[in-house]
Amino acid sequence: MKKILCLIMALTMLLSMAGCGSSQTDKGNSIVIATVSSTGGLDPAGFALDLWTEYSKLCIDGLISFDDQGNMTYESAESYTVSDDGLVWTFNLRKNAKWSDGSSVTAADFINTMMRALDPNNGNAIYSNMLYIIDGAEAYNKGTGKAEDVKLAAKDDFTLELTLKAPCTYLLKMLSMPVFYPSKAGYATNENASWYKDPATSLGNGAFCLESYTEGVGYTIVKNPYYYQADKVKLDRIETRFVTDSTALLSSYKTGEVDVVTGLPSYVTEEYTEEDGLYTWKMLTSKFILPNLSVKPLDDVRVREAIAIALTRADICAAIGSDYIPSVNYVAEYMISPSSSQLFKDEVEPLFVEDAARAKQLLADAGYPNGQGFPTLTYKYPNSEKDSLLAQGIQAQLKSVLGINIELVGMEDEVYAQDKKDGNYELIRHSWTADYNDPINFLNLYISGASSNYNGVKDAAFDQAIANSDAATDPAERTKYLHEAQKILVSENFYVIPAVTQVYIGLGNPDIKGISYCSTGERMYRFAYIEG
Amino acid sequence: MLEPNEYFEPLGASEKRDDYIPIASKSFARDVWERFCTNKRALAGLILLAVIVAVAMIGPLVSPYPYDGMDVSIANQGPSSAHWLGTDQMGRDELTRVLYGARISLTIGFVSTAINLLIGVLYGGISGYIGGKLDMVMMRIVDVIFSIPAMIYIILIMLIFGSNVYSVMIGICINGWVNTARLVRGQIVALKEREFAVAAFTLGASRMKILFKHLMINTLGPIIVNATLMVPQAIFNEAFLSFIGIGISAPQASLGTLAQDAKMLLSRYPMQMVYPVTVICLVIFALNFIGEGLEEALNPKGAR
Numbered sequence: 001m002k003k004i005l006c007l008i009m010a011l012t013m014l015l016s017m018a019g020c021g022s023s024q025t026d027k028g029n030s031i032v033i034a035t036v037s038s039t040g041g042l043d044p045a046g047f048a049l050d051l052w053t054e055y056s057k058l059c060i061d062g063l064i065s066f067d068d069q070g071n072m073t074y075e076s077a078e079s080y081t082v083s084d085d086g087l088v089w090t091f092n093l094r095k096n097a098k099w100s101d102g103s104s105v106t107a108a109d110f111i112n113t114m115m116r117a118l119d120p121n122n123g124n125a126i127y128s129n130m131l132y133i134i135d136g137a138e139a140y141n142k143g144t145g146k147a148e149d150v151k152l153a154a155k156d157d158f159t160l161e162l163t164l165k166a167p168c169t170y171l172l173k174m175l176s177m178p179v180f181y182p183s184k185a186g187y188a189t190n191e192n193a194s195w196y197k198d199p200a201t202s203l204g205n206g207a208f209c210l211e212s213y214t215e216g217v218g219y220t221i222v223k224n225p226y227y228y229q230a231d232k233v234k235l236d237r238i239e240t241r242f243v244t245d246s247t248a249l250l251s252s253y254k255t256g257e258v259d260v261v262t263g264l265p266s267y268v269t270e271e272y273t274e275e276d277g278l279y280t281w282k283m284l285t286s287k288f289i290l291p292n293l294s295v296k297p298l299d300d301v302r303v304r305e306a307i308a309i310a311l312t313r314a315d316i317c318a319a320i321g322s323d324y325i326p327s328v329n330y331v332a333e334y335m336i337s338p339s340s341s342q343l344f345k346d347e348v349e350p351l352f353v354e355d356a357a358r359a360k361q362l363l364a365d366a367g368y369p370n371g372q373g374f375p376t377l378t379y380k381y382p383n384s385e386k387d388s389l390l391a392q393g394i395q396a397q398l399k400s401v402l403g404i405n406i407e408l409v410g411m412e413d414e415v416y417a418q419d420k421k422d423g424n425y426e427l428i429r430h431s432w433t434a435d436y437n438d439p440i441n442f443l444n445l446y447i448s449g450a451s452s453n454y455n456g457v458k459d460a461a462f463d464q465a466i467a468n469s470d471a472a473t474d475p476a477e478r479t480k481y482l483h484e485a486q487k488i489l490v491s492e493n494f495y496v497i498p499a500v501t502q503v504y505i506g507l508g509n510p511d512i513k514g515i516s517y518c519s520t521g522e523r524m525y526r527f528a529y530i531e532g
Numbered sequence: 533m534l535e536p537n538e539y540f541e542p543l544g545a546s547e548k549r550d551d552y553i554p555i556a557s558k559s560f561a562r563d564v565w566e567r568f569c570t571n572k573r574a575l576a577g578l579i580l581l582a583v584i585v586a587v588a589m590i591g592p593l594v595s596p597y598p599y600d601g602m603d604v605s606i607a608n609q610g611p612s613s614a615h616w617l618g619t620d621q622m623g624r625d626e627l628t629r630v631l632y633g634a635r636i637s638l639t640i641g642f643v644s645t646a647i648n649l650l651i652g653v654l655y656g657g658i659s660g661y662i663g664g665k666l667d668m669v670m671m672r673i674v675d676v677i678f679s680i681p682a683m684i685y686i687i688l689i690m691l692i693f694g695s696n697v698y699s700v701m702i703g704i705c706i707n708g709w710v711n712t713a714r715l716v717r718g719q720i721v722a723l724k725e726r727e728f729a730v731a732a733f734t735l736g737a738s739r740m741k742i743l744f745k746h747l748m749i750n751t752l753g754p755i756i757v758n759a760t761l762m763v764p765q766a767i768f769n770e771a772f773l774s775f776i777g778i779g780i781s782a783p784q785a786s787l788g789t790l791a792q793d794a795k796m797l798l799s800r801y802p803m804q805m806v807y808p809v810t811v812i813c814l815v816i817f818a819l820n821f822i823g824e825g826l827e828e829a830l831n832p833k834g835a836r
Contacts, residue, residue: 319621319622385796392782395600415691
């Protein structure tokens with residue numbers, strides 16, 4: 001009898017505790033973000049992908065940042081100087097910048113991330129090649145040089161000095177790359193692969209810091225009391241949840257369970273308006289067709305041009321959804337020019353104009369009137385719904401306009417990536433998203449011999465244009481060379497065939513105010529607050 | 533005193549064939565067919581399947597629309613007189629796509645079942661009949677093949693041969709025959725000691741003849757029932773493969789890829805999901821009814 005009583009008591013207690021749990025849905029001064037993307041980790045010297053981007057915007061301050069209009073803000077650095085030869089960059093750090101345990105943010109913390117990324121034994125550092133601009137970095141990373149020879153120096157606790165191997169006019173733009181963010185020396189080590197999951201070692205120097213992290217489920221961040229701008233931070237807590245199913249994502253927003261959802265299906269734009277919190281993020285991304293230049297008949301520029309101008313991109317996008325936007329630019333459609341406040345693409349004439357009649361003519365000139373005698377080409381793409389629709393749109397249009405047959409080969413992601421790298425394709429879908437907000441990030445992929453040059457572009461004029469842009473000191477002159485390079489790559493040779501760009505659709509509680517935008521145009525909740 | 537010839541009276545002409553029972557002798561197949569026809573549900577299933585197969589064969593040929601065209605101006609329309617089931621998000625006629633998809637799904641279902649049966653029956657029959665060490669070796673091979681999940685074979689084959697109808701079929705067949713082989717072997721082992729088999733052997737029938745003429749015939753019941761279940765299984769497998777994105781390649785469609793395409797738009801255009809799924813359901817109902825009917829018809833003693 002006593003036992004039963006005990007059991008009942010225990011059950012009652014459990015139930016009442018459950019009651020307490022649910023009453024906590026009154027979220028107070030906190031917001032909940034749900035997102036589909038949960039790839040990578042929180043280590044800037046590791047798999048710093050979507051997850052890192054979201055996390056770093058709130059928790060880790062870099063040296064210098066830019067907003068979506070291209071305006072510069074000092075973060076952990078308060079000033080910088082460049083030597084006359086453009087090689088030595090000195091950053092003076094803020095003395096009042098603090099980690100979430102109260103310790104100062106020092107030059108050693110920045111060097112910690114960079115050296116960990118360059119460590120030849122660190123196989124996860126996806127952005128280590130971004131550091132190759134630093135003298136000695138490439139040799140060390142490839143195992144041929146020594147760590148001491150990497151020209152990174154902490155002149156004192158608050159002075160960071162980088163010595164480059166060649167002048168780099170866009171270094172400040174590159175500082176948005178994860179590898180240039182600090183990670184607390186002594187806490188964040190390559191030996192402890194899970195340091196970033198443990199709030200005790202995963203410190204933040206930004207507005208927030210990590211409270212808990214659960215692999216595959218989500219993470220919670222709380223206000224960093226030591227942040228030097230702590231008085232401007234209004235939210236106490238932000239919870240991020242990973243939800244893989246977009247339908248579940250949407251319904252959790254509908255019920256008010258979460259305040260912000262990202263990565264939604266495009267039909268959301270038909271159901272919601274801006275008053276309901278609909279927002280779009282213009283991604284700095286470009287999806288394009290990569291022709292294999294060593295495969296007949298794709299070695300003929302007329303054939304490549306015919307394919308490029310035969311497509312009616314607006315129709316394809318209409319079929320895929322409103323988050324796909326037609327683009328005839330290789331450099332991301334929405335990228336801001338490095339030398340003006342205009343979009344890069346708006347500074348020049350369109351790279352080419354869609355023209356079905358001329359496409360037919362070009363194909364006939366190349367020896368395939370109405371597609372006669374044209375071999376069946378394969379088009380490889382990663383298996384996703386959107387990419388499949390893009391592929392089917394391209395296939396249907398090339399068939400109806402040019403009379404050529406394209407065989408579609410949907411592939412598993414890893415196999416697709418491998419085939420793309422190995423040059424094992426005829427036509428393949430390629431996609432590039434800006435690492436930092438500068439056109440060079442797109443253009444230098446196709447320098448002769450570059451490892452990212454998957455279809456073997458080898459064009460002296462193009463290489464020269466890129467070299468000229470690197471050498472140019474005047475921003476306007478540099479931009480001119482970048483345009484020239486893109487023109488050679490696309491309009492003159494169609495080494496790449498631009499197709500579409502993407503916007504990211506999200507819903508956010510309209511009561512959240514004080515949102516700012518980072519250089520890639522993504523929303524930042526650093527100083528956000530809830531109205532009412 | 534009667535004369536000897538008077539003990540018996542000759543029969544009249546009309547009485548001469550009185551011992552003849554006027555029922556036509558029936559072959560095994562006819563017997564089965566007649567019993568099958570008395571089962572209304574099974575017959576309905578057969579007719580339904582015949583209709584689906586006929587429509588799937590003829591439909592795409594007479595449809596005025598191609599299965600792979602594109603016209604975004606009419607995307608995602610509801611049913612109309614021009615497009616009976618509406619259009620999908622690329623403006624393709626939904627009815628044509630569903631019929632075309634049914635054709636591919638049914639082809640995969642029937643062809644892979646036929647291959648499975650052929651291999652499984654031969655393998656199981658030989659293993660069971662010859663027995664001994666050979667049986668032991670052959671069955672261990674079966675165990676090994678069976679212990680590796682089908683999905684692994686299928687994905688490997690996809691990687692090598694690419695995503696198309698043939699690799700789906702090979703993938704489904706590669707270990708699909710194993711069950712049939714086990715089933716047949718079990719039956720043959722039990723039957724080969726039976727009197728009729730021994731009698732046939734005593735009378736000098738060749739081993740081949742005994743195996744195929746006497747033993748196999750008697751395993752027909754379970755085999756055919758098994759086969760009717762294998763067809764929907766293959767269709768499901770293909771649908772599942774296409775659903776996870778490693779099935780046949782676009783713009784070709786199977787019932788599975790159609791469901792997959794519709795998934796993205798489920799909350800807005802649910803009907804696009806309903807059509808292919810309905811066809812899958814109808815095919816599977818039909819096949820199950822047929823299977824049930826055949827089971828009863830082939831084995832009347834076991835009938836409930």
